[in-house]
Amino acid sequence: MRTSPSARRTAVLLALLICGAIALLKFDPDPEGHPGPVGRFALRTMAPSQALLHRSGARLRGLFLDYLALVEVRAENKRLEARIRDLEDKGARWADLVVENERLHRLLELADRRKDLRLHAARVVARGVSEYFRVISVTLDLHHDRVTPGMPVIAPGGVVGQIRAVTEGRAEVLLLTDPRSAIDVVLEQSRARGVAVGTGQPDQYAARLEYLDRHVKAVAGERVMTTGDDGRYPRGLVVGEVRLSDRPEAAGPFQDATVRPKVDLSALDEVFVVLGPSGLSPEGDELAPIKEEAPP
Amino acid sequence: MRLLLPLFVAAGLLSTQVFAREAFELSAWTPDLLTPLLLWLGVSRPGLSGPLIAALLGAAVDAVSGSPLGFHILHHLVLYAVVFSLGARVKFGGLLGYTLEGVFGALLSLLILALISRALIQNPQLSPRLGALLLPKLVIVTLTTPLIVPLLDQIDGLLKRRPDGDLLP
Incomplete structure (x- = not known):
């Protein structure tokens, strides 16, 4: 404990202040606190x-x-x-x-x-990069051995082309617009016949309608159908629509016209390969067997 | 100047404490910056200035804390008186020493608060609250004392070299 005079003064001041604080605590608040x-x-x-x-x-x-x-x-x-x-x-x-x-x-x-056709679904996986040839590649499932070159390929809109080559699990399809493609066709209304040959044009998908009789009045926009006479495409498939030429007609027995494919060949995702006839009618009815006539 | 220094410091520390409490809603964990100051005052200001500053600081705390006027005045004065009576015996020096000083100050402060509450306030709600304050106060004062006390010693040492001295003996 400090005992110097200074410390005593401090102690006295402390004591006074402490007393003052206690007095404040006790007496400053009113009776309600x-x-x-x-x-x-x-x-x-x-x-x-x-x-x-x-x-x-x-x-x-x-x-x-x-x-x-x-x-x-x-x-x-x-x-x-x-x-x-x-x-x-x-x-x-x-x-x-x-x-x-x-x-x-x-x-x-x-x-x-088309229950009259045996169809085999295939998915488009690639497109040809050539500016002249028009082909696509499709994948085939386990039964790819049933697909052979020359088989028609169709889509919901109509004809796509034909199988050009078959490899393991894949097939190359020659589009109807490829210059190597030729389809025997008939115009739906005018019944004029011709051959749709691919143009191979780089800027559009189209086929040239060859051998169209000059005297037939073809109607622009009328449907072009397969005849079935080429032994490759079944009869009655839609190939496209007729587009008549605006150019002055050249001399000769045939008129100028093109076919605009009904199927959007630039945006194909799934197609059917036509394996052959199913033996049924398009509606799925059994076809009556052809009776062989007895020799006279 | 040596009288004004603790006053300025006290005002600054009280403002910091109030500000921190408002800004961060720390409640019981508000940094207690005044207990280290009172410890330092008790040891380093044995003259008349120490008790006066302790009393003023107590009055200011009473005014801003909602406690009855005199509660913190008494608390600060008793704390100061105990430290003053022990003198240099509670000044250990070094980080560990300041930490021990903080532990001692925190426990002493709480003890004094408890005694004043029991003897003069007689509010049954206060004792449990003091119990809840024990850990935060112990931790905070133990942490702040090694920061504040050496800082005040340093500033006081610088001022002692000047011849103007204290206004009060």
């Missing part, structure tokens, strides 16, 4: 600085909370962006599935419409 005159004076004195500290502290807290909220918003934004990307992917996939479903539906309708 509310601050008395001295307490109110102290409150008034400190109130401005306390309010200032409160405001600035609250402002800092606000900034801090805003920053935290901003960080959360940023994280939320990233989550939402990822979710949007995911949904967009799913949306695109869904749209793809819808389109594929429609395509397959049309393909099934075709198979249902």
Whole structure:
């Protein structure tokens, strides 16, 4: 314990102050415990600085909370962006599935419409890169050995072309617009006959209608059908529509016309390879066997 | 100047404490910056300035804390008196020493608060609250004392070299 005069003065002051504090505690508050005159004076004195500290502290807290909220918003934004990307992917996939479903539906309708043909489905996997030749590649399933060159290939719109070559699991299809393709055709209304020979034009899919009799009044837009006489394409398949030439007619027995394929050959995804006749009518009825006449 | 220094420091530490409490809603974990100051005052200000500053600081805390006027004045004065009576015996020096000083100050502060509450306030709600304050106060004062006390020693050492001296003996 300190005993110097200075320490004694300090101790006396301390004792006085402690007594004063106890007196304040005991006697300043009113009977209900509310601050008395001295307490109110102290409150008034400190109130401005306390309010200032409160405001600035609250402002800092606000900034801090805003920053935290901003960080959360940023994280939320990233989550939402990822979710949007995911949904967009799913949306695109869904749209793809819808389109594929429609395509397959049309393909099934075709198979249902042509029960007279044995059809073999194939998926288009590649397109020829040549500017002159027009071919596509299709995949074949386990029964690819039943597919042979020369077999017609059709799609819901009509004729696509014919099998050009078959390799393990794949086949190359010569499109009807390839210059090497020739299909015996008849115009649906005018009944004029001709041969649709591919043009191989690099800017469009088209075939030239050759040997079309000049005296036949072909109607622009009328359907061009297979005759079945070339021994390759079954009768009654749609090849395309007639487009008559605007150029002055050249001299000769035949008129100028082209065939615009009914099938969009640039956007093929699935096709049917025609393996041969099924022995049924197009509606699926059994065909009556051909009776052989007895020799006279 | 040597009287004004603790006053400025006390005002600054009290403002920091109030500000931190408002800004971060720390409640019981608000940094207790005043107990280290009172420890330093008790050891380094044996004159008349020490008790006066402790009392003023207590009054300011009473005004901003909603406690009855005199509660913190008494608390600070008793804390100061105990440290003053022990003098250099509670000044150990070094990081460990300041830490021990902080532990001692925190426990002493809580003990004094408990005694004042029991003897003069007689509010049954206060004792459990003091129990809840034990750990936060112990941790915080133990951590802040090694920061504040050496800093005040350094500033005081610089001022002692100047001949203006203290206004009060």
